[in-house]
Amino acid sequence: MKHRARPYRSVLYIPGSRDRALDKARNLPVDAIIFDLEDAVAPDEKENARATLQAALAKGGYGNRYKIVRINGFETRWGQEDAKAVEKMDCDAVLIPKVETAAQLDDLAKVISLKPLWAMMETPRGMLSAQEIAAHPRLAGFVMGTNDLAKEMQTRFRPDRLPMMAGLGLCMLAAKAEDIVIIDGVYNAFKDTDGLRGECDQGRDMGFDGKTLIHPSQVEVANEAFAPSKVEIDLARRQILAFEDVEAKGQGVAVVDGKIVENLHVVTAREILRKAEEILALKE
Structure with missing residues (x-):
């Protein structure tokens, strides 16, 4: 970026x-x-x-x-x-x-x-x-x-x-x-x-x-x-954890809230968390 x-x-x-x-x-x-x-x-x-x-x-x-x-x-x-x-x-x-x-x-x-x-x-x-x-x-x-x-x-x-x-x-x-x-x-x-x-x-x-x-x-x-909501931040964290857990165990597909989580979803999730952190940094 x-x-x-x-x-x-x-x-x-x-x-x-x-x-x-x-x-x-x-x-x-x-x-x-x-x-x-x-x-x-x-x-x-x-x-x-x-x-x-x-x-x-x-x-x-x-x-x-x-x-x-x-x-x-x-x-x-x-x-x-x-x-x-x-x-x-x-x-x-x-x-x-x-x-x-x-x-x-x-x-x-x-x-x-x-x-x-x-x-x-x-x-x-x-x-x-x-x-x-x-x-x-x-x-x-x-x-x-x-x-x-x-x-x-x-x-x-x-x-x-x-x-x-x-x-x-x-x-x-x-x-x-x-x-x-x-x-x-x-x-x-x-x-x-x-x-x-x-x-x-x-x-x-x-x-x-x-x-x-x-x-x-x-x-x-x-x-x-234009800020990530608490719901979006929570979902992003759970998506990342689920995806990393499946990868570490060499298992199949990660699922969160009944929906498949692929690498593209993890990229978006990390972007959401990054933006939330930057918003907090602006207040410091």
Whole structure:
């Protein structure tokens, strides 16, 4: 797992221009933060936002939270300067919006020399180029921009997200093929806890590593949904023990709860336990 070596259950957007929000984020139980210089910052605040964010990151206090900075696209007048500023910031990665080709990542890599690159996947063209983009050697993760995708596709918002399933699926397959992180899009109705939980469960079932969030009130639901449950942890342990016991005795097939346990199930079980351990480590 070259990039997926930590939890990304909850990934909260924070405006890079707001001191109060930047300060509050230091104490939120999120796995990662996207410090936003793009959509969350008005045009006349863009330059000040860079300085505000750089100062906040230099001050520190974000602990084990993975720090991603979303810049403006290079097609805007702010993108290049954002990237130059982020290169000097105390952050873990840089996120570029509306990626549609690997060439966009090449351009970003010319400015960002060491930090991992992340790509916002939010257009039909981006979905159709997902494999090429995911295979870029500097890319560490996808973030799904489902609001922009819905706008581009002219779809209605539905609880089952059926209209965008093809796009999400293409990105999912590309991310898994290249072993990079893939984070689900936001849930807009931040006061609708049940709706958020349903979309988190759907996203986890699809294979997402976590969910992007727009409000601190959504963090608890995402953290719970994308973490192994006690039942899953217990089953994983029993599967591993049963499989190892059968192997040691040179017997036939391991069975747990009336179901056959093969090597592929043990691989998944060990992954569940590893993730549970990493979540505990983040709290230390």
